[in-house]
Amino acid sequence: MRAIWKGALTFGLVNVPVKVYSATEDHDVSLHQVHNTDGGRIRYQRKCEICGEIVAFQDIDKAYDDGERTVVLTSDDLASLPAERSREIDVVEFVPSEQIDLLTLDKAYYLEPDSTSPKAYVLLRKTLEQTDRTAIVRFSLRQKTRLAALRVRGDVLVLQTLLWADEVREAAFPALDEPVRISAKELELSASLVESFASDFDPEEFTDEYQQELRTLIDAKLEKGDALDTTETFGEHEAEETGGEVIDLMAALRASVEKSRAAREGGSKTTSGRKDAGAPAKSSSKASGKKPAAKKKAS
Numbered sequence: 001m002r003a004i005w006k007g008a009l010t011f012g013l014v015n016v017p018v019k020v021y022s023a024t025e026d027h028d029v030s031l032h033q034v035h036n037t038d039g040g041r042i043r044y045q046r047k048c049e050i051c052g053e054i055v056a057f058q059d060i061d062k063a064y065d066d067g068e069r070t071v072v073l074t075s076d077d078l079a080s081l082p083a084e085r086s087r088e089i090d091v092v093e094f095v096p097s098e099q100i101d102l103l104t105l106d107k108a109y110y111l112e113p114d115s116t117s118p119k120a121y122v123l124l125r126k127t128l129e130q131t132d133r134t135a136i137v138r139f140s141l142r143q144k145t146r147l148a149a150l151r152v153r154g155d156v157l158v159l160q161t162l163l164w165a166d167e168v169r170e171a172a173f174p175a176l177d178e179p180v181r182i183s184a185k186e187l188e189l190s191a192s193l194v195e196s197f198a199s200d201f202d203p204e205e206f207t208d209e210y211q212q213e214l215r216t217l218i219d220a221k222l223e224k225g226d227a228l229d230t231t232e233t234f235g236e237h238e239a240e241e242t243g244g245e246v247i248d249l250m251a252a253l254r255a256s257v258e259k260s261r262a263a264r265e266g267g268s269k270t271t272s273g274r275k276d277a278g279a280p281a282k283s284s285s286k287a288s289g290k291k292p293a294a295k296k297k298a299s
Helices: 075-079 119-131 184-196 209-224 245-264 292-298
Strands: 005-011 014-022 062-065 070-073 088-096 105-113 133-141 144-153 156-162
Touching: 005 133, 014 119, 088 144, 105 119, 119 133, 119 144, 119 156, 133 156
Parallel strands: 005 088
Antiparallel strands: 005 014, 014 105, 062 070, 088 133, 105 156, 133 144, 144 156
8 A cells, every 4th residue: 555645643742653554445447438339439528618729738727607607727726725734633622532523534544653663653542442432623634724533443544534514414304204103913923034134244255246346347348359459449630639638648558568569479570561551551451440359350
């Protein structure tokens, strides 16, 4: 793991140097969009709705729309705000752990002691365990003020960001205000049903079956040869046509892939049918209007 932040936990006169690491990661297979007729990549462009031009990233400002008026906020406007650059995680208070609403828990981070002696770190961890308290802290990460819960997980201190109070919606459902009669027998049968499913929770017993099947499907298609040459999914366009930073990046990536392939093949490929490296190349299949998939079948 790579630390994303370094600072210190502070409460009173106690200072605990720490490194911060993301405690979770996304295991979903990354997918992108392609045209279903030829497999070409679908690219999104930053297009101005007034002049119709493709706008480079450095020429884009942010704006707030209240429904009737739009306020444009330039980079200078945002830079004038009092950004918090403190490297301290300040303990605001210690609260009973049961008072933390699970609904408010957000992103989790591991804290690693960052000093020659972890004594202060261990002392804080043991104190939280013995008192059954959770520390409510404030800190700044990526120029945003965060509220978080500092708690213990095994031998590690975990920092879990909290949603602000106004970010949690009120559950106002009229149906719940209606009087309902529950008989003792119904409650007894319901409790019996719950007991029949009772168990100790082991997260290792549960897997994301959809992602597993998706990976199996992808592997099966690759093994069968049901795949396109990745470079063929990118269209050949002049970078000047778009002026977009993303398009320039795509062109650079495509050129790198082609250069790497040529090196692996020991220069066996010729430059027949391709223009000079300074200009975009078009394969014979593109010129004839054939689809990449058809090209593969023909070979």
